[in-house]
Amino acid sequence: MEFDIVKAQEADIEPHRRLFLAEAKFQFIYNKCHGAGWVDNYLFKFEERSVGYGSVWGKDKREDRDTICEFFLDQPFRKYARQIFDQFIKAANAGFVECQTNDILLAGMAFESAKNINAEAILFETAYETAFTIEGAQFVKSKNPDEWDAYSIQNNGEVVATGGFIWNYNFPYIDIYYEVKENFRKQGYGVLIMQELKKEAYRLNRLPAARCNVKNQASKALLLKAGMRVCGYIIIGEIIKEINPA
Structure with a gap:
């Protein structure tokens, strides 16, 4: 299947972000980046229909856009997640991926496509x-x-x-x-x-x-x-540019 990855404005991805946050049901630390203008956004399209989005920000400097920090797909297209993610990496020229491990879709992409993955922080939610x-x-x-x-x-x-x-x-x-x-x-x-x-x-x-x-x-x-409990970790890894399957 052929997908188009196009740079987009905040308003273009907003419907997908609402779906992502409604589905997530956890504090999403990258949420603040949108209002502050710290990310570039990309829309994922299939036959002119938008099917998801991704965002990149700077790993070390806010003005850089070298790190994927959001990745969301509508349910019917998640079986193509790796294909779309690889295209997203190329379109954004991303060198790193950073995410929360309770963000299952992006965490999965990180573990599949990155190396030297390290945990930066521990995330907590209320327990009792x-x-x-x-x-x-x-x-x-x-x-x-x-x-x-x-x-x-x-x-x-x-x-x-x-x-x-x-x-x-x-x-x-x-x-x-x-x-x-x-x-x-x-x-x-x-x-x-x-x-x-x-x-x-x-x-x-x-x-x-x-x-x-x-x-x-x-x-x-x-x-x-x-009375808090661990609900995830913030991880960051270096995207593997060339993957040679065994």
Whole structure:
């Protein structure tokens, strides 16, 4: 079958992106790239009918367009995924693929067509609620919820941990970040602020999500203790330009 891979505007791929996000049911970290203009988009066509799309961004520099980060096909055309993906690589002149492992279609293409694949980050979704307390500690909201450190844990009036949300991901997900002052670490304040930020996310009609570097085992342990669970990894690999079948 012959497919056409053509560069496209954001509006051209929007119907397919809506289908992708509806099907995904997870926080998609590359969602923010579209509104920020960090990607180039391509439409996949068969006999003048659009059947999917792909996006590329820069692995090291935002202005580069060397890394495939999105790849979606309508259900009837997924049996041609590898053929279309190979054409997409050539059309975009991509050298790398970066994706979430819970994005099954693109992750599959990455494992089939790339080498030197490494995990960059661990992705978390909410699993269960916790009920940790620390004597004297209070969860405090800023009067301006848009501030970077809009929320804090205070103990006897002293700020010991701060945190907040990153909003530019696909609804209903919201990314949680936090930081504990160095002299208050390993005392439970990180788990406590994560717990309270999860509650606040629900109040905001959002589903909490988080991530950490794959080597940051302390952060991973904290997130698991705060009722999160691993739902995937961010991986990146170098596309194999020439594949010689055995």
